[in-house]
Amino acid sequence: MQDKYAEQNLKLRQMQIKYSSMVYTLPDMYQEKNEAYTKAFNAGPNFVVGYDTFIYRTHRLEGKIIIGSNVTIGSHCTIEYSGILVIEDNAVISDGVKIFSHDHGTYEYTHNRGGAIPRKTVICNNSWIGAGSIILAGISVGKFSVVGAGSVVTHDVPDECIYAGNPAKYIADNKL
Numbered sequence: 695m696q697d698k699y700a701e702q703n704l705k706l707r708q709m710q711i712k713y714s715s716m717v718y719t720l721p722d723m724y725q726e727k728n729e730a731y732t733k734a735f736n737a738g739p740n741f742v743v744g745y746d747t748f749i750y751r752t753h754r755l756e757g758k759i760i761i762g763s764n765v766t767i768g769s770h771c772t773i774e775y776s777g778i779l780v781i782e783d784n785a786v787i788s789d790g791v792k793i794f795s796h797d798h799g800t801y802e803y804t805h806n807r808g809g810a811i812p813r814k815t816v817i818c819n820n821s822w823i824g825a826g827s828i829i830l831a832g833i834s835v836g837k838f839s840v841v842g843a844g845s846v847v848t849h850d851v852p853d854e855c856i857y858a859g860n861p862a863k864y865i866a867d868n869k870l
Contacts, residue, residue: 699754706750709734716745737761744769744789751776753810755796767791768825777812777831785817788825788843793817797831818853827862840868 709730718727732741735749741761743749746769751757755776762782767773768789777795787793795815813832817823821835824843835841835851842858842865851857856865 699756703751706734710748710750713743714746714748719745735759735761737765738763738783740764742766744771747771747773749773749775753796755810755812757795757812762819776810778814780814780816782817782819782821782837784820786822787817788823788827790826791823791829792827793823793829794831821851824858838868 713727757775759775760780767787772792779795816834818837827845836853840856845862846860848861
């Protein structure tokens with residue numbers, strides 16, 4: 695018999711494998727897929743997920759994911775929530791983005807779980823993560839902030855800023 699962690703992960707993976715197909719981009723099946731993801735991850739209303747996107751946890755960490763209202767996650771994304779991952783209202787995560795909520799600290803003492811250290815990663819209200827970007831564990835992307843396509847975010851992004859590059863650096867203010 696499987697333990698609770700393995701059983702939960704298997705159930706989520708089976709759901710995501712079923713709905714990751716491009717066929718679920720067809721209008722009559724699209725809503726079914728989004729409803730399944732909303733229920734599985736207890737997301738707010740109007741949660742939209744592209745195809746071939748996987749949301750998972752690893753290293754037997756309990757993890758927690760909180761997804762707000764009107765959140766859009768594009769296709770081909772990898773969203774890992776072994777730590778705590780918060781995606782607040784109206785956030786847009788473009789195609790091919792990778793978001794992590796655990797790391798393997800070089801200098802920190804760990805004695806179990808393969809050295810995995812859960813972190814809290816936050817994508818704040820109305821932020822936009824450009825295509826192909828990577829958000830490392832423990833990062834906060836501020837409200838109304840933009841991360842340019844292909845960026846690697848290694849430090850917090852303040853509110854109302856545009857960051858881009860590898861590593862991502864301040865580019866400009868994003869004042870309305």
